[in-house]
Amino acid sequence: MSELFDEVDEEVRREQLKKLWDKYSIYIIALAFLVIAGVGGWRGYQYLEAQKAAEAGAAFDRAVELAEQKKHAEAEAAFADLAAKAPYGYRILARLRMAAEVAARDKTAAAKMFDEIAADTSVGAPERDMARVRTAQLLLETTPYPNMLQRLETAAGKDGAFRHSARELLALSAWRANDPTATRKWLDMITNDGDTPPGLRSRAEALQALLPPVAKS
Template sequence: MSDFIREVDEEYRQDQFRHFLARYWVLLLLLVILVLAAAGGWRGYQYYRQQQAEAAGARYFDAVDAGTADPKASVAVLEALGRDLPAGYGLLARLRAAGELGRTDAPGAVKAFDAIAADARIAEEFRDVAALRAGLLVVDSAEPAELRRRLEPLADSNSAYRSVAREMLATAALKRGDDAEAGRWLDAIVADPQAAPDSRQRAGFFLGLVRAGKPAASSAAPGAAPAPVPAAVPEPASTPAPAPAHP
């Protein structure tokens, strides 16, 4: 008896399924077509983005490798690429252009780096690099208040570039004879457990001079310069990677 009931139940379910297919087969077919089209479209979009990124990378590296004896022409080419290329390689071109401009026109380079640092569409770490490069260009000429305005946000304990910014602030303070401010920044480096060992070693050496009451001129002797700042953000490897998505 139980087998008979099970067979009847199975027949009923099959009959219901046939009725369902007869009624909705068109909608089901359309759904399958839409799913396949969406998957194909997504793969096509990914391929398109990859091709665009590779083309942008090739243009960027060609411009960098070609170079030119005319700095103005080189800057013009890089600035054009900064406007034309997608966000990732476009940003690299803008940073490179500002760096090249700094060789002949420091105020213009500061303005270019400031524009990058103020661009909210760019990731914060790249904006910080631009702000640091601008600060490096004015570290010997800016008024103390202006230098603090530029560099103190980067010297914050949450900044990835705090040690470099603190060294720059300390060096500038030593050059103008402000041992108190220099000692404050040097002490911050020494007390930072995440600071690079060489940075802490330099800071400790100059902090010892400051506490010993040595003249600022002696403290600012060769070797007191802050750690080198990268000329630009790390560039992609020889094989261009896809450009970062636009924020």
């Protein structure tokens, strides 16, 4: 008797499933199609993006070769093209390198380009700090210390990716301004940072030796 009930239950379930399939099969098929199309589209997008990145990488390498051959005008044009058309990461790198090429002929124009990168909130913090440092390097001899401080203080913070270079530039700027207190402040930050590169540490220690002794209170 139990086997008969089992057969009846099985038949009822089949009938229910058939009704559900007849009612919703079009939606199930459509959903499956959308899932397959979505996965295929995503894979296609990934392939195209990878291809674009590979092409941009090759073009970036060619531009770098032009720069190394001192073909600055050609390199500048190549980096400008990448900055306009390449995927995001290569666009930022190309903007930085293009500004560096411009610096070979016009420091003021290059500093402006680096400033634009530093002010661009769509650019990552390390790249913005790099742009600040590059601007400061170009303007060190012509910019007063307060202006340099305004430009570099953020980059010189404890978590800055380019804090070592920023601190050295601020120390040099303060030294040029005959401000031993500010000079000593930045040199101390350099020598007290365990991650300071050895060469930079040596330069900081050499400059510290030139400072007047601290007055005793």
